[in-house]
Amino acid sequence: MKINIFFGPKEEFIKLLPKDEEIRRLHDLIYEIDKKQRTHVHIQNGEKFDHSKKEYVECLVSYSEDYSTASSNFLENAIDILLKVYKIDNIYFHNPPQPVKMLLESKTEFNVDTITYQYPSVSLRKIKLVKESFSKHIVGQQKALENILSTVFPLTKKKYTKPIVMMFYGSAGVGKTETAKFLSENFFKQKVFRQQFSMFQTDDFANYLFGEKINGSSLARDLLNRSSNVILFDEFDKAPSVFHSAFYQMFDEGVLVDKHYVADISKAIIICTTNYRTREEIKKSLGEALYSRFDHFIEFQPLTNDVQLNLIEKIYFEKIQMFSRKEKEIIESFDVLTKMLNYVGRFKNVREIEHETQKLMCSVIVKNL
Incomplete structure (x- = not known):
């Protein structure tokens, strides 16, 4: 029997699975084992006789979400319990808890292969691409972009293995979260890992x-499952200060260890956001020990009038695409764009512009139904 252990995104794990073998899921076998334990067992001369034969399983697959369906006792003795009931050729475990991993690797009589997914690297070509296309997606934060790219530049070097840790700060709705999403899509072509x-x-x-629980949710387990190596902790300052020390090793060494999982986040881009307006406020909130572990604090500027003008035009032409031809004619006949441009200087963030533009468009349509 061969045991395959894979740490990384689910989509990459699926690529390893054999295409020509019948696959059984761990949670299905757990249900069957539980059902077998409830069946009547014939007793003869004081001895139990189970006349059932071991069922043959060509390929057993366990996704990370399957562990939540199993009891703690089952997970800690998984392979022994399974082999009492089934004859298995191949086993594939996706991001198993550490007790399960250690149990599997202790089985010297089996061929155990452990694979850790290597995320794509940040290259000079990707940095150049981000530099050239950023302003088309995020308006008014060119200085922030320059600071971001200079901060992530060390990741282009093979010998650099630590994560890059940045704090994006400034008013709400000026592009901090959208920038993190943009970086993830352009550096790794994946949706950003985000935790609020x-x-x-x-x-x-x-x-x-x-x-706390081996079969429960945890940050380390979720990080093991991430598709992107851009990690976004939105409103990081809202984390209770009593837990700040838990991030020291993560930011310093690129590893997060909890009671049951170990997540490797080396060479990741960790982005924390806060609505604080100054570095002094951030330092007071986080404390010196955690504050000093950030590679850079990157300020996102309030929206100037020129930026608001560009955003209104950009959002207007994006929003109008969702309407029918007749509805577009109504919007254009009432000159909604000009009306919105007259509001320049009144907006504090992008969301206000989006809401007001959509509201005005819908309002003129409803009035002319």
Whole structure:
């Protein structure tokens, strides 16, 4: 029997699976084992006789989400439990918890192969592409882009293995999150890994950060599953200060260890965001120890009048595409674009422009139904 252990994105794990073998899922076998344990067992002369034969399984696959369906006891003894009931040729485990990994690797009688996915590198070509196309997507933050690209430049060097850790700061809605998404799509052609820290209460955050349950959700497990090597922690300053020390090793060495998982984030681009307006405010919120672990603090500027003008035009032409030909004619006849341009200077962020543009477009259409 061969055991294959893979750490990395699900889409890459799927590429490893054999195309010509019948595949069974771990959660299906867990259900079957539970069902078998509930069946009647014939007893003769005080001894149990189970006349059932081991079922043959050509290929067993366990995705990372399958572990949530298993009990802690099952996961910690998974291979022994499975082999008592099934005869298995090949096993593929995707991002298993550390106890499962150690159990699998301890089986010296089997051929165990462990593969860790290597994320694509940041190249000079990709940096040049981002530099040339950024202003078409994010308006008014050219200085921020220059600071970002100079900060991530070390990742183009093979010997550089640490993660790059940046703090994007400035008013809400000026492009911080959108920039992180843009970098992920252009550097790795994948959706950014995003976690909103303001969504957590203290107890929830502790459980998620330290991985309290082997079959529960955790930050390390989610990082193992990420498709992109751009990691976005939105509203990072909302993380309870008592947990700040948990990020030290992650930012310094590129590894996050909880009770059950170990996530390798070397050469990742870690972006934290905050709505604080100054570095002094950030330092006061995070404390010196965590503050000093950031490679760069990158300010996103408020929207100037020229930037607002460009954004209004850009958003107008994007929004109008969702309407029918007749509706477009109504919008154009009421000169919605000119009306929006007259509002330049009133907006604080991109979301306000988007909302006002769409509201005005819909308003003139509804009035002329």
